[in-house]
Amino acid sequence: MYNYSASYGDRYEHKKAQSNLNGFRQSNERFKQFYLNPDYETYIIEYTGDILKAFESISYAAITVTGPVFALVALPKGELNTLLQDIPQIIYVEGSFPFSLSPYKVVNTNDYYNFMDGTNSALNGEGIVVGIIDTGIDYLNPRFMTRDGNTRIISIWDQTLQQGTSPKSIAYGTEFSKEDIDLAIKAKNTGKNPYDIVAHRPENEHGTAMAGIIGGRRLSDKDFFTSAAPNCEFAVVKLKKAKESTLEQTGVDKEGVDVYESADIRMALLYLSELQAKTNKPMVIYTPFGSNVGGHDGGGPIERYVDSLTQRRGLEAVENTGEEALANTHTSGMFSSTGEERIIEVSVDPRQKNLYVSIWMRRPDRVSMGINPPIGNGTGRIPSIFKEGEEVRIQIGESIATIKYYVSFINGDQYVGILIRNAYSGIWKITVYGDYIVNGRFDAWLFQRDLLYEDTRFLINDPFITLRLPSTATSMLTASYFDSETKTPVPIAGRGFTRDGRIKPDVCVGGTNILTTGLNGADIVISGAGAAGAIICGAVALIMQWGLVLGNDKNLFTSKIRTYLITSVTEMEGITYPNPQSGYGMLSFKKLFETLDVL
Known part of the structure; x- marks a missing residue:
């Protein structure tokens, strides 16, 4: 039994926020119809006053509140100016902008980098929930189960499935519980179809690969597989693709690429933050996607939304910088x-x-x-x-x-x-x-x-300030990556600092030739920004276990976690730190465990 619990102030703030959200639950079905309609546009708004009461007389638009000052609205194309005139409580509006997954590539090699430095620590992520917003997870993969065959996934919210039961506070998608997933696993083991119980299937291997790096389990003593937090639990959100109206509105027209949108990402963040408060377990959220749309200064709605959620103790967020440094963007x-x-x-x-x-x-x-x-x-x-x-x-x-x-x-x-x-x-x-x-x-x-x-x-490229949103959020713990073999920065990796001069990335980590798991239980080796962020996410899970679950630092907030990471880096001779490519230096798990005194 672990002794982490939210403080009175944390519980009070959550209760207050929940009371602000209760008013919109009765209109969930209406918002769902509007929001999923491909001909309707979605906007992120900030508001003052009683926004729900203001919308009571509006028939052409629907709203869902995501926080004390944030909400989403869905309305027909061309009606935004009318809405702004009818609802003066709206003080800021932004379109739902395009996001894409953090890049990585599968490497054809049998050699891989052991990012855990060969260390053997008592920290394993137990008591920590890792939230992953991605393309889903292969829940039948035994690396995400306990030794006795039960799932370590406490929840899956699949935004792409509309026939099942949605989360209570969210209008769309289907939620699957740990009990549902365990029943599906038992069905598979007895020759039945598990997808009749849990219809969730990953879109591709991206989310599964990220989860494997963070917390995939060894299957035997002879298994060489390594992850940062093999005893953690998972909460997974599978993002739906961006609506055609969003692509049209923003001008995205490239064919053959998966595009996601900020409105769905905000709802995913809301879902995970509410789940964290409900379970009363520490959670670190990994957001392996990014966008160039915004000022790269932490001032955009999605960045400030991350900051608002992570003010609560026991909820952290991790991101990577992407690979835009040499992209001429x-x-x-x-x-x-x-x-x-x-x-x-x-x-x-x-x-x-x-x-x-x-x-x-x-x-x-x-x-x-x-x-x-x-x-x-x-x-x-x-x-x-x-x-x-x-x-x-x-x-x-x-x-x-x-x-x-x-x-x-x-x-x-x-x-x-x-x-x-x-x-x-x-x-x-x-x-x-x-x-x-x-x-x-x-x-x-x-x-x-x-x-x-x-x-x-x-025609003229500036490789700096190329870290993608939301890595620029003030409270986001942000990682770049270097070549695992040469210990030098990868030229394409997104670089800081932020446009307002804050030091990002915080640290870097080896992100090439990382062993993880793909679809159908197959082991794969990958390289890229997504892998690096997953490693840092695992490190944050271990710090939270040490501090909040084991009671070594009950007052553990983002600033302290950042300090623990920074004091656990190695510096290359002749390089000035912090710098826009590697932040304060290269994270060493061995130094991290020495810092936490757990070796």
């Missing part, structure tokens, strides 16, 4: 004075139908834009004098450019969103006019590389 520039002009050049692949560019300035700087296509006439200067968030549409030959100017209500920074539909192939030039310059720096991002065709890129 980030560029930057400097003004020296007001009145200057700078040009951003973007190559558009012939297969690319749409182009999205976001440009960010630091307050109090203000800029305006002009757009010049590869052929024909440009727009000239488009002044930023119209209403905040109002969009301007301009015909450029056969292309249509939509430009929106914003000022962040979090930090006052200006940002500009440019979406060019039916974009000509070739070199587009975006002129940035320095209307008022004090700081001078600007940053621009395209979508993450896997959502773009090969030749869609900035």
Whole structure:
């Protein structure tokens, strides 16, 4: 029996948050119909006052509250401005943006890196729940079972299945309990179909591989398999694919790529946070996906949502930096004075139908834009004098450019969103006019590389500030990765720091040639950012076991966990730390166990 329990303050805050959510439960079915409708758009909002009462008279939109100031709304295309006029309690609105899975590749080798440094510690993750938001898990894999054949998965929420019972506080998907999964395992062992009981199947091996690194179990004493927390439990969310309306709204048009969306990710975070409070067990959530959409400064809704959830003791979140450093999806520039002009050049692949560019300035700087296509006439200067968030549409030959100017209500920074539909192939030039310059720096991002065709890129690449959201959240524990054999950074790994100058990544870890498990129980060796984040997630699970479950640090919050990680790194001679590629250094599990005094 372990002695972790939430403090009175933790329980009070959860109870208060739950009371704010109770009002929307009776309208779950309506929200489900609206939200899953492919012709309806989804928006993330922040609000003040009694938002549920404000929506009582609205028939064309549905809402679900995800926190004291956050909610999701679903409504028909083209009705957003009407909603904003009808509901003045909405103070901020953002579309549901595209996310993609953390990259990794399967390596054809029998040699793999033992990231546990050959250590033998009493820490094994027991008493800790690892939440994984991904493509699902192979729950029939014995590496996720106890020695007696029972599952270590306490819950699966499959967003793609709509015929079963949804979680109580969430409108869609199907939830499976530990008891359901154990019954399915017994059915398989007796020759019956387990999927008649638990219909969940992983979309691919991604989620299973991440879970294997974090907490896969050895099957015998002769088994060479290694994971960080082999006795942990799992709570799994399988994300559904982004709706067609979301892809259309954001301009994502690349074929053959899996795209997910921020609205579903927020609901997954809500589900896991509520499950953590319900079970009263410490939980670390791994979020192996990312997006380039946002200011990379921790100020976006999904980043602040992560921060709000992890204020509660016993709930942490881990992310990796992605692999955008050499992807030509980030560029930057400097003004020296007001009145200057700078040009951003973007190559558009012939297969690319749409182009999205976001440009960010630091307050109090203000800029305006002009757009010049590869052929024909440009727009000239488009002044930023119209209403905040109002969009301007301009015909450029056969292309249509939509430009929106914003000022962040979090930090006052200006940002500009440019979406060019039916974009000509070739070199587009975006002129940035320095209307008022004090700081001078600007940053621009395209979508993450896997959502773009090969030749869609900035002509000038800036490899820094290429860590993907939500790794930039203040409370997110963030990992980059290095080559396991050479102990040097991998050039493609996403780099910090954040746009507002915070040190990210926190640490790095060997992320090449990592042994894990795939579908149907097969062992595989993988390399990539996703593997590195999974290793750090396992390390955080061990710190939480040591501190909260075993009682060595009852006052364990994110800042302390970050400190334990940082004090457990090795530094390469001649390299200055912290740095944007490896943070404070390379995590050593041996040093971590020495720090925690468990060897």
